[in-house]
Amino acid sequence: MSAGVLQAALSEVADGVYAFVQPDGGWCLNNAGLVVGDGGRHVLVDTAATEARARRLREQVLHRTGTPPRTLVNTHFHGDHTFGNHLFPEAVVVAHEQTRCDMAAAGVHLTSLWPDVCWGDIDIALPEITYRDALTVHAGGVRVELLHLGPAAHTTNDTAVWLPEQRVLFAGDLVMSGVTPFCVMGSVSGSLAALDRLRRLDPLVVVPGHGPVGGAEVFDADEAYLRWLRDLARRGVADGSSPLELARATGPGPFAGLLDAERLVPNLHRAYAEERGAAPGERLDIPALFAEMAQYHGRLPTCRA
Numbered sequence: 298m299s300a301g302v303l304q305a306a307l308s309e310v311a312d313g314v315y316a317f318v319q320p321d322g323g324w325c326l327n328n329a330g331l332v333v334g335d336g337g338r339h340v341l342v343d344t345a346a347t348e349a350r351a352r353r354l355r356e357q358v359l360h361r362t363g364t365p366p367r368t369l370v371n372t373h374f375h376g377d378h379t380f381g382n383h384l385f386p387e388a389v390v391v392a393h394e395q396t397r398c399d400m401a402a403a404g405v406h407l408t409s410l411w412p413d414v415c416w417g418d419i420d421i422a423l424p425e426i427t428y429r430d431a432l433t434v435h436a437g438g439v440r441v442e443l444l445h446l447g448p449a450a451h452t453t454n455d456t457a458v459w460l461p462e463q464r465v466l467f468a469g470d471l472v473m474s475g476v477t478p479f480c481v482m483g484s485v486s487g488s489l490a491a492l493d494r495l496r497r498l499d500p501l502v503v504v505p506g507h508g509p510v511g512g513a514e515v516f517d518a519d520e521a522y523l524r525w526l527r528d529l530a531r532r533g534v535a536d537g538s539s540p541l542e543l544a545r546a547t548g549p550g551p552f553a554g555l556l557d558a559e560r561l562v563p564n565l566h567r568a569y570a571e572e573r574g575a576a577p578g579e580r581l582d583i584p585a586l587f588a589e590m591a592q593y594h595g596r597l598p599t600c601r602a
Contacts, residue, residue: 301601302349307331307357310502310510311463313439315361317354319345322476322508323556325377325602329354330467330504332460333362335437341366341388342458342467344381346407346602348417351381368434370443371424372469372506373452374399376407377602382422391434392424393445395454400424410587411600446471449483449578450491459498466500474508474515477555478522481563481586484577485527492516522552530568540565544593559594562586
C-alpha cells in the first residue's frame with residue numbers, strides 16, 4: 298500500500314466510536330466511521346473509493362473489533378463513500394432509498410473522471426435495506442439514528458448518522474472540514490437548512506465527510522461559504538455574468554484556504570439555478586460542469602485516492 302493509504306487510521310472519538318480519517322480530505326479522500334456494538338453488532342459508516350483504501354479500512358476495523366461489521370450505512374451514493382461496500386460482504390448495507398437508485402445509475406462513472414487513479418477491482422454493492430425519512434439501528438446497546446436531510450443538500454439522498462447518547466455525528470458530505478463544500482448535486486438552500494438541523498442536534502463530536510474531526514464549530518466555515526456563494530450568485534444573475542466569468546472575476550475570496558477551491562464553478566451553477574427558480578436537486582449537466590471546473594482550474598483537479 299502507498300504511504301497515503303497507510304496514513305488512514307481509526308481513532309476513538311467517544312467510547313467505542315471511531316473515525317476513519319483519510320488525509321488530506323481532498324477529492325475522493327473521504328472519512329468513514331465505526332460504532333462498536335455489544336455481541337459483535339458493529340456498524341460501519343461508509344467505506345472508501347479504491348480497493349486499496351477499502352482494504353485498509355477493513356484491516357483497521359478487524360484489528361479493532363476482531364469481527365466484521367454486521368451493518369454498513371452509506372451516507373450518500375458517491376463512489377468515494379460506497380465503492381468499498383463489496384469488501385464487507387458480512388454486512389447488510391443500509392441507505393436512503395434514493396441512494397440505492399443513484400448508486401445503480403452511476404455505477405463506476407467516478408473512475409472515468411480520474412483514469413490515472415489505481416481504483417482496483419470494484420464491484421458495486423447496492424443497499425439491501427432502504428429508508429425514507431428516518432431509521433434507527435441498534436448496535437448492541439448503542440442507538441444509531443439515520444436521518445435523511447432532504448429534499449436536497451449535498452445530494453438528494455444524504456444521511457446523517459447520529460449517536461444521541463454519545464453525541465457523535467457522522468455527517469457525510471453534508472459537512473466538510475477545511476474543504477470546500479460541494480452542493481452541485483443538491484442545493485445551496487438545502488445545505489444551509491441541513492446545517493441548521495445538524496446544529497440543533499448539539500453534537501460534541503462531528504465527523505465530516507472530508508477533513509479533520511471537530512466539534513460543532515466545523516459548521517461555521519461551511520455555513521459562511523454557502524451564504525457567500527448565495528450572495529455571489531445573486532449578484533452574478535443580476536449583472537448577467539456567467540458562473541465561469543464570475544468565478545474568474547472573484548476567485549475563492551475569503552475561502553481560498555479551503556481545499557478544492559475550484560468547486561466554486563459548479564457550486565455557482567447550482568446557486569444560479571436556484572436563484573432562477575430551479576427546485577432543490579434538479580439535475581444539472583454534471584460532466585459539462587466538471588469540464589468547466591477543470592477549465593477554470595487550468596487542469597483536472599488533483600485526486601490522490
